[in-house]
Amino acid sequence: MSDAISPLATPFPDLPAIAGVTPRIARAGYKNWGRCDLTYVELAEGTTVAGVFTRNVCCSSEVELGRQNIVQGQARALIVNAGNSNAFTGYRGREAVEQIMAQVADHLGCAKEQVFVSSTGVIGVPLPKDKAREGVANALAVPSCSWEDAARTISTTDTFPKGATATAMIGGVKVTISAIIKGSGMIAPDMATMLGYLFTDAAVTPGFLQECLSAANTRTFSCITVDSDTSTSDTVLAFATGHAGNAPLSSVDDAGADAFAAAMHDVCRQLAHLVVRDGEGASKFIAVTVSGAVSDESAHRVGLAIANSPLVKTAIAGEDANWGRVVMAVGKAGEPADRDKLSIGFGGVWAARDGLPLADYDEAPVAAHLKGQDVTVEVDLGLGEGRAQVWTCDLTHGYISINADYRS
Amino acid sequence: MSDAISPLATPFPDLPAIAGVTPRIARAGYKNWGRCDLTYVELAEGTTVAGVFTRNVCCSSEVELGRQNIVQGQARALIVNAGNSNAFTGYRGREAVEQIMAQVADHLGCAKEQVFVSSTGVIGVPLPKDKAREGVANALAVPSCSWEDAARTISTTDTFPKGATATAMIGGVKVTISAIIKGSGMIAPDMATMLGYLFTDAAVTPGFLQECLSAANTRTFSCITVDSDTSTSDTVLAFATGHAGNAPLSSVDDAGADAFAAAMHDVCRQLAHLVVRDGEGASKFIAVTVSGAVSDESAHRVGLAIANSPLVKTAIAGEDANWGRVVMAVGKAGEPADRDKLSIGFGGVWAARDGLPLADYDEAPVAAHLKGQDVTVEVDLGLGEGRAQVWTCDLTHGYISINADYRS
Incomplete structure (x- = not known):
């Protein structure tokens, strides 16, 4: 067990004994x-x-x-x-x-x-x-x-x-x-x-x-x-x-x-x-929801491409609503996607719809959402009924500190 | 252009003018x-x-x-x-x-x-x-x-x-x-x-x-x-x-x-x-050579799995000859590999051969190699003639600093 406790830690629950x-x-x-x-x-x-x-x-x-x-x-x-x-x-x-x-x-x-x-x-x-x-x-x-x-x-x-x-x-x-x-x-x-x-x-x-x-x-x-x-x-x-x-x-x-x-x-x-x-170095818990994919499996793979992107994870660590990096991650996932049907949101607020930044996009509520510990990212591919949710954490200096000096 | 110059920077060469x-x-x-x-x-x-x-x-x-x-x-x-x-x-x-x-x-x-x-x-x-x-x-x-x-x-x-x-x-x-x-x-x-x-x-x-x-x-x-x-x-x-x-x-x-x-x-x-x-935050230039794969394409994909692994990249940033993380990356690549035929080395020195840590492994020359700016990782899958080389850099605090505060 490490000394510094994750800011996302929760108390250990009251676990019942199990007979046998x-x-x-x-x-x-x-x-x-x-x-x-x-x-x-x-x-x-x-x-x-x-x-x-x-x-x-x-x-x-x-x-x-x-x-x-x-x-x-x-x-x-x-x-x-x-x-x-x-x-x-x-x-x-x-x-x-x-x-x-x-x-x-x-x-x-x-x-x-x-x-x-x-x-x-x-x-x-x-x-x-x-x-x-x-x-x-x-x-x-x-x-x-x-x-x-x-x-x-x-x-x-x-x-x-x-x-x-x-x-x-x-x-x-x-x-x-x-x-x-x-x-x-x-x-x-x-x-x-x-x-x-x-x-x-x-x-x-x-x-x-x-x-x-x-x-x-x-x-x-x-x-x-x-x-x-x-x-x-x-x-x-x-x-x-x-x-x-x-x-x-x-x-x-x-x-x-x-x-x-x-x-x-x-x-x-x-x-x-x-x-x-308890992700190494985590400061935020991130839920990524992908909808409108051609299948649930495709939505899952797009979700993981977003959740694994170092650029998306560092943007969220910096509390930056950088939805362009989410677009990048969708595009590199190797799954069916149409740039002009793609919508991206944070905390339930769309930043871009159907391939275009929203003209009346109000970044204030999104900025407030990103300051919290629980962040949601919503992606609608606009293609079908496929849906998935994946969970990850942000990528911070803590991850580097932990992993550049683990074995030695 | 950023203010802090990469430690791996090289001088701009004398480029000839091109007629037309x-x-x-x-x-x-x-x-x-x-x-x-x-x-x-x-x-x-x-x-x-x-x-x-x-x-x-x-x-x-x-x-x-x-x-x-x-x-x-x-x-x-x-x-x-x-x-x-x-x-x-x-x-x-x-x-x-x-x-x-x-x-x-x-x-x-x-x-x-x-x-x-x-x-x-x-x-x-x-x-x-x-x-x-x-x-x-x-x-x-x-x-x-x-x-x-x-x-x-x-x-x-x-x-x-x-x-x-x-x-x-x-x-x-x-x-x-x-x-x-x-x-x-x-x-x-x-x-x-x-x-x-x-x-x-x-x-x-x-x-x-x-x-x-x-x-x-x-x-x-x-x-x-x-x-x-x-x-x-x-x-x-x-x-x-x-x-x-x-x-x-x-x-x-x-x-x-x-x-x-x-x-x-x-x-x-x-x-x-x-x-x-000039990779964001790079402090080391890493060449990964994969040999013994079933094909060149397979070797290439194994090489990228290693080069993209955050745990391998942070280990090298920490100058730690943590070849176990290379084993992990080989294993997750989704390519043919046999744990018991796998060999891993750094700087031309084998740390493990045929699925076993070398009994007489001398970490000193490897540790010295990892302190340098140019690091090589050698992987022999022991299966065939497929071969590839890929290049990457390490993953450091610099990458986090650059990317958690880029757009804002």
Whole structure:
């Protein structure tokens, strides 16, 4: 965790405990940090699991093994190492992950495939096996911790701990989701992003849990970007213990399935926004809405071109309603667009319509909007019904300061 | 022109005059600049022209009209406005360009289509017709100026004037190319980039001139990036007066055609490198070489993913040999790559080979290399024979300072 807290930080919410889920933290000492850096979450027998992972082809062994093992659908434990991503470390990195899986499986008397490991931090340094072994042993011996402690322990350059919760009614039974996430830089999700973990007491089959998570991911984590850089370790996992006692959900047609899917979506959206609010150097939270595109997918790509443009992001950092840079970003996106049908606005006020600056454009309300912490950018392509929203933060001196001196 | 000069600046070269080419500068007063902002270059009768233009779909009227008029192959004048790009200004912007073309064509007694106009600066403000008319009238009345004056006058956020020259022998006749360019931010060429102008006394048919320019463009301007943002006004034009007296070149099979094409390539490469050396906030010039890709095109895309990665660029700004970020950028490029065959180096020293950090990696020579102004990054994908080189600069506080306070 960094010292200077993001100006966009929000307080850690009151996250309910989830029956069948026991988080603990310990110190492996991967870095010279004066804090815990290993998170262990024990899951009751019968817990189902679903996951989405980075599509970065240089992904870590943790991601490879997680992707392999998710298909059997059952989980008994999660281990998250902070300070070392163990990515690009070849067979030595893989051995370290397999050692952790075996150590925990031995302890719980479960299959290795039911132990999920994530690591985050510097790339290219093999996770030290001795430190990992001692850290896991420590974690197995300590009492459980709070969600906030766990959220702090999975963090690296994050400036505040991040959690979210939601509930749903399934056939008269209330189920709860509690979730934590870390992420601040190297954020440009491609199907999955960062390290995020959702825990629920609902009974859900692995297949339907995956369906809900994948659907939520497409409209939440895959719609945020901090810096256009896609991590090698991104992982979001959902665990369902079934301890709430509802009739198990196995398809969208089951009673309560809609409510559960909506709760999953709500939690994922909250988590995704928290990551943007902790974007490295962020001073503004930016929502970009693109409408009038030829398809939703096209709108999404135009939205990301805007949200990833350094010139758009620096203009908003400077509180400058420089809509010309938005035009530039639309034009370079490689998607259908017609300059003479394009409209651009900020904070709900059009600055340009149908390819022309508005003759009576009043910049005063837009200037006032841009001075706030929550900025909206509206783009209407005027071509069709395609629509998307993406979220990002501005690009400031803080990003440079954080990233020009991270590893050393 | 900005006050603080790029640390990567090079002195303006001694550019030879080109027979049949007369540059002049004047003041239109598009902005409250205490300097000339309109460049006029008169071209002798019979001058041929070729051009490459931005593929940003929100391009300016100048780009649209230039692309239309280049096909007739003849040019008599070039006008460059600085301080206002006239992009995204609808019919009013187009009227301003057509007015300039008509005014100059009247003066020279030539077809409007032989007058080429470029504009650069803020997007979304129609070029004021009265200022343009007076600026052009001023330019038509003054004596000729030096190449360096012209290079300064076409600039906006550039911190130093940029020019390049080369010669070639065509059947015993020496021909000369003199060229100027502007560009510093919003640099991510897509077939063409920035505003660049090449002038030669060689006799060359429009078709072959276009062939030479397009070929050079692919390996020079299309291989640089400052910030991944593609301008709406990018234009590179080549003019050939024929005053050197060589037998006209019309195909690659003509005697001297190879030498001429090589000279064009040399000048384009010099110009492209100068733009990167003046990249907004740049403190280091970075050459990224990708080899072992499945194709040259694939290598090019991997190179751009590295060169556009904010995390790679900030690491180099911080003189940190953080090759893990290069791995990340390779992995997100969307191109074939195999983590376990990947090798990464800086300054000719491998840090990782075949997917593993080198056991005997000595960071000292790499650290020394990164302290210099010219940094090289080498990536071997280990898959095939595809190869490419791209050039970029680092990402520093200077970029944020320049772009968070540009328009206002």
